[in-house]
Structure formats: structure tokens, C-alpha cells
Amino acid sequence: MRERVQRRRGLGLVVLATISLAGGCAPGREIHAVRLSGGHMPTELVQGWLEHCSDPVFRLSRVGSITFSIDGFERLAKGECDLACVDRPISPRELEAFAEVPIGRRVGFYGFALYVNPSNPVDSLFAKHLKMILRGEIKDWSEIGGEAGPIRLIGPQRATRGGRLLLGQAGIFFDKEPWEAIDSDAGIVDAVAADPQALGFAAVGYVGPARYLGLRLERAGEAVLPSLEAIEKDRYPLAKVIYVYHRADADAGPREAVRYLFSPRGQVALENAGIAPIPFERSAVEAR
DSSP states (O other), X not given: OHHHHHHXXXXXXXXXXXXXXXXXXXXXXXXXXXXXXXXXXXXXXXXXXXXXXXXXXXXXEEOSOOBOHHHHHHHHXXXXXXXXXXXXXXXXXXXXXXXXXXXXXXEEEEEEEEEEOTTOOOOEEEHHHHHHHHTTSOOBGGGGTSOSSBOEEEEOXXXXXXXXXXXXXXXXXXXXXSSEEOSOHHHHHHHHHTOTTEEEEEESOOBTTBEEEEEESSTTSOEEOOOHHHHHTTOOTTEEEEEEEEOTTXXXXXXXXXXXXXXXXXXXXXXXXXXXXXXXXXXXXXXX
């Protein structure tokens, strides 16, 4: 009888050890509870990166509806979350809710660009005109300073990260993307390179067969190209920077989470998700 009880106890210990290891909570590893809130895309990305960290282990939870950056800042100010995962810097008005200025870091970015054929004489586009092109209110290059001819708009599939960003530029809902959809960024740029009347929207970094089209935030303003500096400083609207903020008096959990994101393993995790990491020395966010 005693042998049977001991055997059952031994079996139970094996099961507990197996469950512990499967959950990533092996003996000796630090475990940090971190509550996340903020914008949908930044929170999804940060949660995915932290879930793959095995030392330390992060026990993650989401607070409230994960929709907008403002939600993350509000919950962080109230102490309801530990890490605000957002796609913009905190505003002066949002700062007023904090006793001390929260600590913010730019983790990485994903960027897209407008591409045109090298023979196209148009060098930049007013941001409002891009919206009008997407809505079908501008259809000919002659309406924006180019040679007469229909604008052939080419972009990614609607459900992709780029497709969602481009639909956001339109400012209205479409049942189907209002552009010719191609599966890959390289395919979009190749199509633009073969057609002088094409306007393509694809990930940054494919210049060569086609060239970037600058974007002006004001009608008579300076044309902004998707340079690293412009993207990191939020001067280029077709890119999204991922930010994380924690309170100045935060405990070890959020601080360890940020430390992991800038570690070599964390940087690889960002790159595997299609996010360009920002080096720690350039990541600090200055309060506005």
C-alpha cells in the first residue's frame, strides 16, 4: 500500500514538473507579471515578443479593450496597466494626468512608401491628394501636376499590415481595397517599374526599378521621403513607430520587459515580425 502511495506521489511530481516546464516557468527563472494596454497593433506585437521570452518569464495580461493609444496612456496614468504599448508619443494633455513624466522608448517601426516609375515627372504628393486618389476623387496624373493619363493605383492585399495602413489613409470604409492588389512588395514595385502611369504602395526599401514619391503634409510644405531619420522622428505618415511607456515609479516587471525588447534576443524577435528595431541609444522619447 505504502509503495502505491509513494508511486502516486512520484507520478504527481512528474506531472507538476511537466506542466511547469510547458508553461515556461522552470525552477530558478524569474517571473514578472506585466499588464498591457494601448493600441491594437502595438499591443499585439509587444505581447507576442514578450511571450517568446523564456528567461525571464513574463506573465502577461491585457487590461480593458485594446484599441487606441489613448486608452494605454489613461490606464497607465491610473495605475491600471504596467506597460502602455502605443503608436505615437504621449501628448502634453495626456502628460497632465501623471505625477511624474512616464518613461517612453521607441522600440521599432514598420514603414511603407509611395513608388512611381522613374520616368514620372511628379516628385511629391500632397497627403490630402493621396486620400482623394484612394477615394476615386482624383483619377488622372494631370490633376496633381503630372502628364495626362489615368493613375493606376497598386497596393498590397487588404488584410495585410500595409493594406490596413493604406485604408486608414482613405479615412472611409471600403468593402474591397480601391486599388489593384498584388501579393508581394516586390511584385508591386516591379509593376510600377513597368508602367509610367502606376502609383504603388509597398514596404520601404525597394528603390531601384522604381523610385520613392515624396509626401507633403502641407500643400506647399517640404516633401518628406521615408528616410530613417524622418520615420524615427514621426515626420513620415506612412510609417508606424511602436512605443512602450511605463511609469517612472514602475516595479521590475515593465522595466525587465523593456530591457528584453532591446536585448539581442528581443531585437531578433522584432526583425522576425517585420519590424525594424531602433537602437537603445536612439530610443528615448522626449516629453513634448
